[in-house]
Amino acid sequence: MSSTSTLSLAQQQILTLISAGSTVAASARQAGIHRNTIYNWLRLSGFRDALEQARYENALQWHEQCATLAPAAINTLAEILKNPDGPASVRARIALAIVNRAATPPPPPPLVDSLDDTQESRMPEEPEMPEVPEAPIETKPQIVPKSAQSPVLNSVKTGRNEPCPCGSGIKFKRCCLDKMRSPAGYPPNAGS
Numbered sequence: 168m169s170s171t172s173t174l175s176l177a178q179q180q181i182l183t184l185i186s187a188g189s190t191v192a193a194s195a196r197q198a199g200i201h202r203n204t205i206y207n208w209l210r211l212s213g214f215r216d217a218l219e220q221a222r223y224e225n226a227l228q229w230h231e232q233c234a235t236l237a238p239a240a241i242n243t244l245a246e247i248l249k250n251p252d253g254p255a256s257v258r259a260r261i262a263l264a265i266v267n268r269a270a271t272p273p274p275p276p277p278l279v280d281s282l283d284d285t286q287e288s289r290m291p292e293e294p295e296m297p298e299v300p301e302a303p304i305e306t307k308p309q310i311v312p313k314s315a316q317s318p319v320l321n322s323v324k325t326g327r328n329e330p331c332p333c334g335s336g337i338k339f340k341r342c343c344l345d346k347m348r349s350p351a352g353y354p355p356n357a358g359s
Contacts, residue, residue, distance in 0.1 A: 173213060174213070174214065174217060177198055177200060178208060178214060178217075180198050181194050181195075181198055181200075181205055181208070182214075182217055182218055182221045183221065184197060184198070185205075185218060185221075185222075186218065186221035186222045186224070186225045187225060191205050191206065244261050244265065247261055248261055248262060325339045326339065327339055327340040327344065328340065331343050
């Protein structure tokens, strides 16, 4: 016997509205009841359980619909990543989302030995996803102590507020600028 069979028609209507994403106030307006009535119903364990079940079933339907669209979405994302003329920020966000998704382990499989012939596993089958090219992962430069750094001379002029070309990750003016100005690494204006 389902828990929704003990609920009134108004409660079942509210369950349907809220589980579909409607707010309590909007659901109350649409059903023609006061929102405090819904808050009182939410205190009842039977109504709360029925609401959680309805939300789960709604989320399961959305999951199934998204699973059917996932291969086309993956192909679209792969095309955007391959297009060098697209915005770099969009391509970077897509690449990070894919890397994060790939790094997240899948949920553990359901226990099969406890199931008998009348029970079925409720785990939905995952569709087979097409392969997506791996995006290069950018790493942050390591900060090297100043004592281990040597001034880097390059032909391109580095701005004072740009990252130091030695790779320390510190601004050029706080790292190698003074070393480049003075002979043999002595502090500038040491003799004056």
